[in-house]
Amino acid sequence: MEQNNTNEDSGQTKRNTRSIILILIAIVIVLAGGACGYWYFAKEMPYNIAIKNLENGDFSTARNTFTQLAPYKDSQNYIEKSYYEEASSSYDNGDYQTAIDILVQHSTTDEAKKLLEDAYCKKAEDLCNNKDFESAIDILENQVSSDTADKLLETVYYKQADDYFEKGQYIKAEEILKDNANTEDAKALLEKIQKNIRYEAAKDKLAEANNDLAIRATGLCTLSEDKTRLELYQGSEDPTITGIAMRLVFDKLNLPVSIMNDMLNVSTALFGGSGESTSGDYKVAWSYFDGVHLEISVLSIDEMK
Incomplete structure (x- = not known):
């Protein structure tokens, strides 16, 4: 009789152990699933949404999300990319000043530095076309250094001198070109200016x-x-x-x-x-x-x- 009772108790213990193990496994599965769910909804989903926002031109929203997610995946790289893409969009729309304002603070790549240089040149060109020659010269002499900027600077000097010439201010026109007549057109204009001075x-x-x-x-x-x-x-x-x-x-x-x-x-x-x-x-x-x-x-x- 005692032998039978012992066997029954042993079997019950094994069944209880299996139940506990199954419960623990179930708890682990639930916790893992919750963790996975949290990871997806708290990280991966907003990360993917931020990428879509960036692609759609909602730069500020995308950048805010990536800032909150960093250092998750490539969030930090996407933050810098959002600045570049926003500056590039402003440049394409002719808003060179906004592009400059962004890139002055966020030009960490060669691509961004080149865009900043181009934006400065385009801004100077616009100023020159509006006859704000001094502002254009200030940008080209002090903010950017390149062959493109040097050639544009010669154009600005020429147009400024020609503007003074048309107004009959020959002395001012000569002062501008006497040290900056590096092209055939500039030399011809300088000669014309000096003839008028003598006249x-x-x-x-x-x-x-x-x-x-x-x-x-x-x-x-x-x-x-x-x-x-x-x-x-x-x-x-x-x-x-x-x-x-x-x-x-x-x-x-x-x-x-x-x-x-x-x-x-x-x-x-x-x-x-x-x-x-x-x-x-x-x-x-x-x-x-x-x-x-x-x-x-x-x-x-x-x-x-």
Whole structure:
């Protein structure tokens, strides 16, 4: 009898042990499943969603998610990629300043550094087209260093000088190009500018002659508003152009003797003749009227302004 009871107790113990083992296995399975579920819903799923957001251009949302997930998988790399992609999108849309603002803080790769350089150049080009030349020059001289930037800088200098030229500010135009005329177009513009400077100087000399004549009272005179034409004339008591007045004009304009002789030709004066001659970068023209009035003009040549 005792033997049978012992056998029954042993069997019961084995059954209880198996039950406990099964329960423990079930608990392990449940815990593992929960861990896997947590891993998927807390890490993998938001990670994949963030990648989709990045691909769809929702850079800020994607970057925030990757920041929360880091260092999970490639989250840190995707953070940097989100900055680059956002800057690249801004660049493609012509918003170069936003691209610059992003990349100044986040250009850790060669690709990002190249995009930053391109953005600076495009920004400078836009500024130049809007005639903000100084800002464009500041960017190209101080923010970026490359062959592309150097060539663009030459273009900006040229356009700035040309803008001053069109406004008649020849001295400023010359100051810009005298040390920056590295292309054939720039050299041609510089030559044109310097011709105009000499032409303007000739007009100033004609004005000086007018002032000196008025002070000396050697003859009555009238200077045109644009300072290109001086009329000399005498009153009825002396209906001739005095040699003193004419020589003063010749000296001021530094005219060669040949032009002076042509202008003083008696027959030309008596018969109301006229003539012209080239002197340096401008022409000198003269006309007599009734043997009493002499009009002397300085005229531009070579299609100068």
